[in-house]
Amino acid sequence: MTDTPAPRRSGLIPVGDGHRVWWEEWGDPAGVPAVYLHGGPGGTLGTSGYRNRFDLSRTRVVGLDQRGCGRSTPHAADPSYDLSVNTTAHLIADVERLREHLGIDAWIVNGASWGSTLAFAYAQAHPDRVLGVVILAVTAGSRREIDWITEGVGAIYPEAWDRFAAHAESAGIGYVRGEGRLIDAYGRLMGSPDTEVREAATQEWALWEDTHVSIGAGGLARNPRWEDERFRHAFLRLTAHYWSHDCFCDPPILDRMDRLAGIPGVLLHGRRDVSSPAVTAWELWRRWPGCELVVDEGDGHGGATLVQRWREANDRLVSRSITR
Numbered sequence: 001m002t003d004t005p006a007p008r009r010s011g012l013i014p015v016g017d018g019h020r021v022w023w024e025e026w027g028d029p030a031g032v033p034a035v036y037l038h039g040g041p042g043g044t045l046g047t048s049g050y051r052n053r054f055d056l057s058r059t060r061v062v063g064l065d066q067r068g069c070g071r072s073t074p075h076a077a078d079p080s081y082d083l084s085v086n087t088t089a090h091l092i093a094d095v096e097r098l099r100e101h102l103g104i105d106a107w108i109v110n111g112a113s114w115g116s117t118l119a120f121a122y123a124q125a126h127p128d129r130v131l132g133v134v135i136l137a138v139t140a141g142s143r144r145e146i147d148w149i150t151e152g153v154g155a156i157y158p159e160a161w162d163r164f165a166a167h168a169e170s171a172g173i174g175y176v177r178g179e180g181r182l183i184d185a186y187g188r189l190m191g192s193p194d195t196e197v198r199e200a201a202t203q204e205w206a207l208w209e210d211t212h213v214s215i216g217a218g219g220l221a222r223n224p225r226w227e228d229e230r231f232r233h234a235f236l237r238l239t240a241h242y243w244s245h246d247c248f249c250d251p252p253i254l255d256r257m258d259r260l261a262g263i264p265g266v267l268l269h270g271r272r273d274v275s276s277p278a279v280t281a282w283e284l285w286r287r288w289p290g291c292e293l294v295v296d297e298g299d300g301h302g303g304a305t306l307v308q309r310w311r312e313a314n315d316r317l318v319s320r321s322i323t324r
Contacts (some may be wrong), residue, residue, distance in 0.1 A: 141247030
């Protein structure tokens with residue numbers, strides 16, 4: 001196995017509320033700046049594979065582990081972690097703090113899955129700091145999307161959803177399917193003082209997530225990231241927290257797309273992405289004149305073909321930034 005190379009620079013930056021956010025930088029320090037926002041909520045940069053979606057010979061690429069996860073501190077896996085200081089507004093401020101810390105005037109913003117919601121929210125808050133936007137597996141954090149991914153997609157995977165819902169129903173927390181939101185029930189499970197209750201919830205969540213992303217990914221397979229107990233607990237705590245609050249997007253992302261007028265963008269989405277149906281990407285595209293929408297007929301939630309197109313989209317925006 002080849003070891004992951006070390007980034008050119010990295011560190012922890014204080015961002016307030018006792019938090020420090022991990023960041024890393026790859027590529028040419030004089031290149032066109034770009035920032036990558038990972039999925040989740042509660043994901044991580046992992047082994048930094050995102051760096052391969054850029055031409056590092058002419059791009060200065062920055063990634064960060066979002067507040068509460070990855071190598072950032074404190075960590076949301078800790079039951080005493082204060083969720084009240086982890087919202088979309090906090091994450092936007094963290095990204096902007098990092099931009100200022102690195103002395104970057106403006107950058108190309110990349111986001112994948114949940115990171116796309118955060119990328120939209122950041123770009124809408126700071127359009128003057130955005131050279132362009134590249135999105136993979138488009139999401140906008142709406143209640144419709146959240147209820148679909150936690151409940152509606154059970155129409156495609158009824159056996160898996162029955163197990164997923166039955167776990168919450170049998171846990172003694174007052175959840176009855178059809179009478180409450182399942183995401184709220186899993187949030188209550190993760191707030192339990194009982195370690196075994198929290199652990200069981202994370203295992204059920206991991207199985208459900210692996211199931212609904214399996215179309216376009218070659219079939220059901222366990223994602224190795226779930227082997228990390230600390231990752232599982234932070235991921236579910238933060239996901240349930242954000243999704244129970246409609247990702248703290250008020251007003252909704254879709255209602256603020258006018259703020260991106262004049263900013264080039266590329267939306268990359270898989271037709272077979274049942275986790276995040278293509279209708280969201282379509283609606284965002286319709287409200288963002290000049291944006292490019294690429295729907296791949298064979299891919300799901302970020303498959304191999306879309307990943308290649310991700311690199312190509314960044315290459316185009318980098319070239320455009322250089323010639324401006």
